[in-house]
Amino acid sequence: MSNTQETLHHAHGGDLDAIQRKYQIPKEEIKDFSGNINPLGFPKSAELALANNLHLISTYPDKQYTALREAISTYTNANKDHIVVGNGSTELISTFIQTVAAKNSIVLGPAYSEYEREITLLGGGFAYFPLEEKNDFQLDIDHLIASLTKEIGMLVICNPNNPTGTAISTMDLERILTHCKAIGASVLVDETYIEFADNINEICAIPLVESFDNLFVIRGTSKFFAAPGIRLGYGVSSNKEFLHHLQSNQDPWSVNSLAAFVGEHIFSDFDFHKETQTLVSTERQKALDILSTWNNIKAYPSSANFILLKLLTDKTTSAAIFEHLIQKKLLIRNAASFTFLDETYLRFCILAPEDNANLLMALKEIVE
Incomplete structure (x- = not known):
């Protein structure tokens, strides 16, 4: 792994400026599934x-x-x-x-x-x-x-x-x-x-x-x-x-x-609180239900706005998936840099329904 790649994989999620510099993709065009930020945006x-x-x-x-x-x-x-x-x-x-x-x-x-x-x-x-x-x-x-x-x-x-x-x-x-x-x-x-x-x-x-x-x-x-x-x-x-x-x-x-x-x-802003919780809860469960039908990935139940995945196949790695998806302007978190995890783990956060569907479709093409 190059020094640049290693830095990216060990950085906090959501470092769009670093991604933009490395991959020459305007950060405004990237769907960021790595930063765990509310998809509704600022209230x-x-x-x-x-x-x-x-x-x-x-x-x-x-x-x-x-x-x-x-x-x-x-x-x-x-x-x-x-x-x-x-x-x-x-x-x-x-x-x-x-x-x-x-x-x-x-x-x-x-x-x-x-x-x-x-x-x-x-x-x-x-x-x-x-x-x-x-x-x-x-x-x-x-x-x-x-x-x-x-x-x-x-x-x-x-x-x-x-x-x-x-x-x-x-x-x-x-x-x-x-x-x-x-x-x-x-x-x-x-x-x-x-x-x-x-x-x-x-x-x-x-x-x-x-x-x-x-x-x-x-x-x-x-x-x-x-x-x-x-x-x-x-x-x-x-x-x-x-x-x-x-x-x-x-x-x-x-x-x-x-x-x-x-x-x-x-x-x-109680309306914002409720809207956020409803969106995340619904989309999180929808994603978990879909992922539960796959053969080559295990998804762990989550109480947060992100889901941790483990690859159950050796035909790819989290780093390879990261590289593949960023070319589609989809940014996930390669979780290999977390203590106790390895190159079989990745993480993505909940965004808008259409974005979540697009990510899962692209991910399925790689691993299933």
Whole structure:
């Protein structure tokens, strides 16, 4: 594999600029199934409100982000005083890991590479706890708890998990948190994709924040609200010492005025929330039903807006499929770069019905 190909395959999904440079395909013509972004795009109500308030660019945001935190509180039912905001969920992940400064951490894997990166940058030790393919990547709770010894200072969970789409129930999260509290470990739960789940109330960790001060829940707006450009993330924790430390170590005005204003609007656009959840749920199930009839691919059930696939044939690889589909201006994620996965795995996200149908038709031509 060339250096350029390796870089592309290890990059985050949705890097259309890199794809455009390598393949000389205008990025506007590419159907991006790799970035996991809401196919409905940015909420129109917020877009209109933003267009009418661009004068805010000349103002500083409220240092306390009071209105923004109130909007998030209403949206999540979290205590406003337990909410912090940041320059994307990535900043909050980084700041949380810096604040905990655990000597040893466990990350459920396969996983988003940013967790590993931040832990490593701080010189911490970490190990991946495997979500195993033989269990369809569902978590073995007993095995995990046995692995969480007193030497472990932090546990990182993405729920639903990227790239597997599997989710842990709130009940099981409570069991994990109880054990982590007993051994003095902090827990980071990244809920970037939870709003796409059919059963959000059964897997959400935010209700547990009041009872567990070793828990920090993080969400962003890049995926569900199709707003990666505003760089707005938020977190929920009841640990006063941690919240103070987090806010003290953040750059002033980490969230800009326009992002704060947008946040005050997107969380109350309930029609957009419902339309997104209906579209993703319907199209996800449709795709899973179709894929279940194929012989050479296994599709794993998903609670997110993407589906992980495993090739059951040796006549092609995920890299070869990536190359074939990009020539058709269809961009999927070669999942071989994720820990524990290999060249038999690929991932695609849910887009508009016509786009999903076109992708599945093109994929079927290759593998079936």
